[in-house]
Amino acid sequence: MKIAIAQINPTIGDLPGNAAQILASAKLAVKLGTRLLLTPELSLCGYPPRDLLLNPSFIGAMGATLQQLALDLPPNLAVLIGTPEVNANAHVDGGKGLFNSMALLENGKIQQIFHKRLLPTYDVFDENRYFEPGLEANHFTLDHIKIGVTICEDLWNDEEFWGKRSYAINPIADLAHLNVDFIVNLSASPYSLNKQKSREAMLEHTAIRFNQPIIYTNQVGSNDDLIFDGNSFAVNRQGNIISRANGFETDLTYIEFDPNKRDLLPSTIVAAPSSEDxxxxxxxxxxxxxxxxxxxxxxxxxxxxxxxxxxxxxxxxxxxxxxxxxxxxxxxxxxxxxxxxxxxxxxxxxxxxxxxxxxxxxxxxxxxxxxxxxxxxxxxxxxxxxxxxxxxxxxxxxxxxxxxxxxxxxxxxxxxxxxxxxxxxxxxxxxxxxxxxxxxxxxxxxxxxxxxxxxxxxxxxxxxxxxxxxxxxxxQDSLPPYDVLDDILQRIIQQHQSTSQIIAAGHDAATVNRVVQMVTRAxxxxxQAPPGLKITDRAFGTGWRMPIASQVKK
Structure with a gap:
């Protein structure tokens, strides 16, 4: 089976434009003999749509666009498309009104809908505000091949890799128990420095632990303060990277699954950047x-x-x-x-x-x-x-x-x-x-x-x-030397160290106390600052939720 990754750059809310990107990728994929096309999380509306999801007409327009896209897609191509799905039972059980979902489209119809199971609420994420978690392991069969479906965060709860569990369930473990042939993960994972290394290390570990090939599809582009780096990739059962797409640009890459070997075959691996800079x-x-x-x-x-x-x-x-x-x-x-x-x-x-x-x-x-x-x-x-x-x-x-x-x-x-x-x-x-x-x-x-x-x-x-x-x-009339200041700030902002911990690391006590006070007062x-592009895992933007009026002792 030939699988294509459509690493697209959606614009938030541009349903016709995003659908056109998906359709263009599908037409090209079909010419090259593709059977399954993967697109990122919420690819139809772009991620993160935030409070646009509270607008019923926007949700309705997405449903209509998805139906039309199903009709427009080439026949004999299965496509996974990210879209919110209405929770029909919300008025009964008091749940959220939407699911964060992937729709399987084939032969003019929406064949199946899969719901994201793990909803992040840390840093820039606030998915519990909009979505109800899915309760079932997601999978479908295509040409006698059993394919597991996960959505972004569903991949990030391997307690062996992280040393802890952030959620009660591990969707990857559930799919492994169902003996799927391979797993796809459809993501909109924001960029931060060296995050790709963490993703690849995590998937290598997960593939080996559960003896599962995994294909990771990521959104690319920038939406407000968030940058999405793409860097879609795949690992085989041995945890080896067998494919990597371009970083920071749109791409359409191909991977072959061999049913006899029950594994992904080596494909194109784009080189990673040569330095952090x-x-x-x-x-x-x-x-x-x-x-x-x-x-x-x-x-x-x-x-x-x-x-x-x-x-x-x-x-x-x-x-x-x-x-x-x-x-x-x-x-x-x-x-x-x-x-x-x-x-x-x-x-x-x-x-x-x-x-x-x-x-x-x-x-x-x-x-x-x-x-x-x-x-x-x-x-x-x-x-x-x-x-x-x-x-x-x-x-x-x-x-x-x-x-x-x-x-x-x-x-x-x-x-x-x-x-x-x-x-x-x-x-x-x-x-x-x-x-x-x-x-x-x-x-x-x-x-x-x-x-x-x-x-x-x-x-x-x-x-x-x-x-x-x-x-x-x-x-430096007003500030410590920048090498000193930046180390103190790194410890305060990203490592959440206390004043005593920073002093114990070798910094002057008066300098540390002054910097802590300046950070709080600013x-x-x-x-009131303009949006700033996020490149670290702790930026002064969407994920920074500090009070202005506070009297916290550090």
Missing amino acids: EEIWQALVLGVRDYAQKCRFSKAVLGLSGGIDSALVATIAAAALGKENVLGILMPSPYSSDHSIKDAIALAENLGIKTETIPIGNLMQSFDASLESMFAGTEFGLAEENIQSRIRGNLLMAVANKFGHLLLSTGNKSEMAVGYCTLYGDMNGGLAVIADVPKTRVFSLCNWLNRNGETIPANVITKPPSAELKPGQMD EFKRR
Whole structure:
């Protein structure tokens, strides 16, 4: 049996467009002799649809689209399509109104419906809000071959691999007991750094433990803050990877199941990224491209300060949207250094992007004059510094509004964590491109970009970071060195370590206490930030649910 994986990039809610992607994949698959086509979780509506699922007309439209797709698909091709399914018993037993389901379509009809059994509620997931869990092991027979069906989280509860059980049941174990010939898993698994390695290690272990070949199909693309990396793959009974699709792009790959061997045969294995920096780069470029296109933007604008953060964001934007579609705005103040202006221009020349220069000295003087009487007798401080940032933010928003550009925010995760950013200033934007990228990783990415020649001007990387909001200002006047800060933040944010644990790891107690306090106090800023692309397993986005007003002792 020949099986194809349609690694598609759905747009949330675009039922005709998503159905067209599935149909195009099906027509191509049939030409190559495919019998079964796999698509990702909720492939018809895109994942995650969130509260669109509360709209009855949206659910009804999906049902109609699914019925039409069944009629349009080529004959003699079985297709698994992800779609919500109405729970007819919800009004009787008080359950949720929908199931997260896979529909088996063949010969013009919906042949079977399978329901997801394990519903995640951690990090970015909130599936119990919408769905009722399925209660039965899912499988079907095609050409005398018994195929087990699982949906995303159904795969992630192997207590031997994880050392614990998160749910009472293990759908893979149930299918193994039913003696299926192989298992398919249809997923919409969001990207985070090195997650593919975890997926592959998990499936290798599961395949060996249950003596089951497994085909893993994943969504690709970016929806809001979530990036989906694709990287669909398959393992044979021995736990060996026999196929891997491209990462961070659509793909249609093929796998052969041999009924005599009851196993999957070797197929094409696409190489994984050569480094973490390459992987992150691919994710961020995809994230910016999809966010812009799916929100109907063709061009982007950002502030070019001559600093490393804006340099990285500009480089990502040029790769994602094309250099001709990126505009950099230089907004020098009396405190801007000559090298910062030169560095920004040099970067723009390297990338081939357009620039405009709008000096803000006169605007600063106007603000000073307007506030002179109220600020009389006070010293120059954060309020005055932030005015500069807010002037720049207003100018960037004006350009974005006037020309219909997407404004890209350039703040990194380290700054967002401790509040070293200005509300309604440098935080302005429609998308925060590197909001989940720590400062030390920003440097690493820029060095990686320069591996074959200068993209980021050398001075941008080597000069001490500075906001340049007052004479001689350096980031480390206000913050610990970034290597120290990022290690502390990693322990707070991702490892959930206490203050005492971080101090015991070798960090200065006063520094740790100060950083913890800064992280807590900056919550109100993060709540008002633009969506930021998620590349770690703990980002300041959908999965970050901290209170603003709190008095927690760390």
